[in-house]
Amino acid sequence: MVHTVYIMKYNFAFQIAGFVLVALIVAMFFSKKRWSSLPNTIFKVLLVVTLAELACDIISVVTITDRAHIKPFINDFFSKGYIFLMHAWIVTVLFYVISALLESAWAVKGIDIRKNKKRLFMHFLWIIIPEIVMLGIVIANPVYYAGEGQSIYSYGVPSTCTYIFSSYCVVVALVYFFVNFKIVPVKRKITLMSFTLMEGFVALLQAIFPELLILGFGTAICIFIMYMNMENPDLELIARLKAANDKSDKLLKNILPQKIADSLKDDMTEAGGLSEKVIEEFDDVTVAFIDIVGFTELSNAIGHVKTVDLLNEFFSQIDELLDSYSVEKIKTIGDAYMIAAGVPERYEGHQVEMLNFLFAVQDLTVRFNSAHQTYPDLSIRIGANSGPVVAGVIGEKKFVYDMWGATVNFASRMESNGEPSRIQISTALYAKLLQNPVVAGNYLFQKREGVEIKGCGQCTTYFVTSTQRL
Known part of the structure; x- marks a missing residue:
């Protein structure tokens, strides 16, 4: 008291x-x-x-x-x-x-x-x-x-x-x-x-x-x-929001080329659609397809799950290889892997850059088979073409960056009409490669005449090999 x-x-x-x-x-x-x-x-x-x-x-x-x-x-x-x-x-x-x-x-x-x-x-x-x-x-x-x-x-x-x-x-x-x-x-x-x-x-x-x-x-x-x-x-809340935003950005850039991803973020409407079309014409792009030969037989031999696991590991290693080249992954279609050079960023010499990448993929395949000797060897077939395309994102949902045009279709034909473990290129790509001084002495071309191409008739194509791999 x-x-x-x-x-x-x-x-x-x-x-x-x-x-x-x-x-x-x-x-x-x-x-x-x-x-x-x-x-x-x-x-x-x-x-x-x-x-x-x-x-x-x-x-x-x-x-x-x-x-x-x-x-x-x-x-x-x-x-x-x-x-x-x-x-x-x-x-x-x-x-x-x-x-x-x-x-x-x-x-x-x-x-x-x-x-x-x-x-x-x-x-x-x-x-x-x-x-x-x-x-x-x-x-x-x-x-x-x-x-x-x-x-x-x-x-x-x-x-x-x-x-x-x-x-x-x-x-x-x-x-x-x-x-x-x-x-x-x-x-x-x-x-x-x-x-x-x-x-x-x-x-x-x-x-x-x-x-x-x-x-x-x-x-x-x-x-x-x-x-x-x-x-x-509360800066911690801001940090969590930033981390979530960075995670979304990383996911978006894993799905789409960075330039397109940045463009999409700016053009998104409140409803989630696009305010403007993300479509662009390119005068000259090199397109290539990589396909697993005998995929169905492989699946029957080791089972569907193991085949998909093997395919995922192989394609993931190709994804990592892309980091060393100015080549853009477009998409995978089943057991096929589609890439392009000179898109969405234009640059000179994309034909040579694409060939160097494809040779690296062939080397990767050899190393991959050596590391997986308990499975049948993977064999790949590659085709490439060069020319004009239209590329971009269409639709309102589940955006995918894709390419359209005769150049893309003919590149696919180069792959499907090629041979295992070889790279087949079109006459158009061959002509552009000859214009690059880097090609002389570094690449060997084997001419193929009278190759029957669906929708195009008989065409002349070329198998290409790097002299460094001989």
């Missing part, structure tokens, strides 16, 4: 409540990683200043109440310390408000606030210069004390300066608010209004009824409103 009476003689109920509230906000804010925006950086400083200000306010209430038993310089130290911290709080809040408003306003104009610190500092001068003047007056003038127990309060020029400076800062905040009203997001408007209304109302109430000592509690409420309206209070 004695302790209760002793505590109740101090008028610091509002300060204690405010301190506990801010302490909880500090614990929540610093428990997680935060977005490194300028307003958030200032808010970190603001939390520390607020805690210090409320702690000093509580101590000053005790020293003023017991001033008869405490040395005057100790009382003055905590009383003026509270006033200095109150000024620091007001300045930091206004820095936070101005930076938040200007960040939104400048972002619309394409201005990065972090790269324009000098320009931002010029705005802060509206606060810094009056604050220096006010602090000089506070230092030069004494603080007076009155009342006993629950009715104690301080007064004098330093306290009056705090009310005047607080009112001035409210006016400055309102000016920035109305100048940038149409640009600033709603949440940042709430933050600003919480400062102007709370600080203006509480300062006025404190000035009329000085014994209320409610100014510190008002700062805590203001901090609480700011925290609840922060635009990014």
